[in-house]
Amino acid sequence: MSTTASSRRAWRSQLAFCTADPFHESTAEAFHFIRDGVVVCENGRFAAVGEAERILPTLGDDIPIEHYPDHIIIPGMVDAHVHYPQHGIIGAYSGELLEWLEQVAFPAEAAFADRAHADSVAEEFLEGLLTNGTTTALVFATVHEASVEAFFTAAARRGLRMICGKVLMDRNAPAALLDTADSGDRQSRALIERWHGHDRLGYAVTPRFALTSSSAQLSSAGRLLEAYPDVLLHTHLCENPHEIQAVKGEFPHCEDYLGVYEAHGLVGSRSVFAHSIHLSEREQACLGEHDAAVAFCPMSNFALGSGLFDLDAARQHRLRVALGSDVGAGNSLSLLRCLDEAYKTCKLRGQRLEPAHALYLATLGGARALGLERQIGSLEVGKEADFVVLDPLATPDQRSRNVPPRDASERLFTIFSLGDDRCVAQTIAAGRVAHRRTAEAIPS
Ligand SMILES: [Zn+2]
Structure with a gap:
């Protein structure tokens, strides 16, 4: 041509x-x-x-x-884990993860039933990403179908390569934020058909985490991955010790936290697990065997006191590692600031993060975690x-x-x-x- x-x-x-x-x-x-x-x-x-x-x-x-x-x-730069509806609650004073979710994140997400509010926050969020040099992100919306519509509409207008998904959450959250296994499945399918592969946009099946989805809903998420072989799976894993204990209580028959996702067909080369801090040796090995990706979110991990990601262990198990701001628990959309916190996390672990490695995490490493290395990252x-x-x-x-x-x-x-x-x-x-x-x- x-x-x-x-x-x-x-x-x-x-x-x-x-x-x-x-x-x-x-x-x-x-x-x-x-x-x-x-x-x-x-x-x-x-x-x-x-x-x-x-x-x-x-x-x-x-x-x-x-x-x-x-x-x-x-x-x-590639932000491999961020919640656009939480952009407006960035920097909130709070306790650990479960308290923060209940008191800060969930009330803010409830407002996304209003499409006009979602449109406005999506615009501000994308502006914020671009101001910080981030051109691709793997993004949580909320449980509301309209929140994904708002995000993809705004991203398409700007010609950006973005991945987003409707949150699946059918229990252990306020009633205004709950779907059902059936409605979550139906709405996810409609959004995938409408947006996945449209311009530079992609879809991620997005169960929030094991605590807020029933076994029926996690199974339906697994069926979505089977039905659409190039969408991603985006969720949280092993972020906080209390969360891990609660997951064990909800799924007593599963070996560990990752075992819950495994049992529902959610662990594979298209899976991106945010945080993945407190992984057992078995979980590390399992992620490596399945060629899964993890998002290292140091700003959020420090802000919520969640713990220190073990970069060396992840690399030894050949996990694909990307960087995530995890706004709004993370307190900036800047992946430059995130790299500074990543460097300090490694220091506290007695590990090194060399500048070239840091650049890789924020660019090509992120692209590889999202399966986009042929399109972007270098x-x-x-x-x-x-x-x-x-x-x-x-x-x-x-x-x-x-x-x-x-x-x-x-x-x-x-x-x-x-x-x-x-x-x-x-x-x-x-x-x-x-x-x-x-x-x-x-x-x-
Ligand atoms: Zn998150």
Whole structure:
């Protein structure tokens, strides 16, 4: 298909991205840094990526080029676990998980019976993601069908690659938030038929967690996965010790928490389990055998006092690990802040999170956890052109550092350690600027 030069755009900057998993391949093979690079976008995809001196001579004079010599372009970030209806309750003071759910999260979610409210929060939430450089997310809606409609409608209008699902919850929650096994199944099927594969959107079957779904509802979720072989399964697992005890009480015949999901056909290569902090050796091994993915949500885990994710154990079992903000228990949509908390989690565990590994978790690792590595997650020709232009000197603390970074790795680390939404100069989705930080917004 021929295209006109005017449909092409280019960005010139430093480029940092992974094309493989640095936890298993050598960092030299997996991590790429180009000091003076160019990405060319055409029809929403990368048409060229590489050294400026190689690519610039191939471009016509009429192709617009934005030049950021001191910035770094990374792939669009992937938030593998977030609740859009909780964006408005971010930063709530609370006790642990079960108290937070009852007192903070459930009342907020009840308001999503109102479509106009859902539309408004969905817009704000997507704006928040883009402001923070997140171009793809795996998103909980609420139990209300309209909450998913609102989210997908807003995401489609922006041309974003997003995955969402209606929450399945037929017990142990306020009456206003309950469905039934039948209604949950019927509404999920209707939403999958309407939205899965529409533009860049995908569906995830979304039982909240084992405590809020009956065995009948979990079985119906398993049947949905069988009926639709490319939708995801998105739920919570082993977040909090009291939650785990309660699950044992509800499902005494299952070996452990993961065993509940296993018994209902919910553990497989399309499953993404948020948190997965307090896993037994058996559960770790089982997740690995099924090639399941887990979302590491350090901001939420610190805020609710849930515990410290064991990244090394997850990698030893070859789990696909992604990063999740878990807003609203997590207190920011910024995956840069999330990486800082991930780094500290690893430190408290006596583990290391190297900058290239951190970049992987927030980009290609997230894409792989969601089964989207062929579409997004790196700066490679043919992939969808989702990327972020990061300003490494956006915050006062970054500007105060008077020791130049020794290498690309340390340059990235200072962004992960000190950065937030102020570092996101631009977010580009499918080759179009979806967010541009204005000069007025930058503090003097
Ligand atoms: Zn969550």
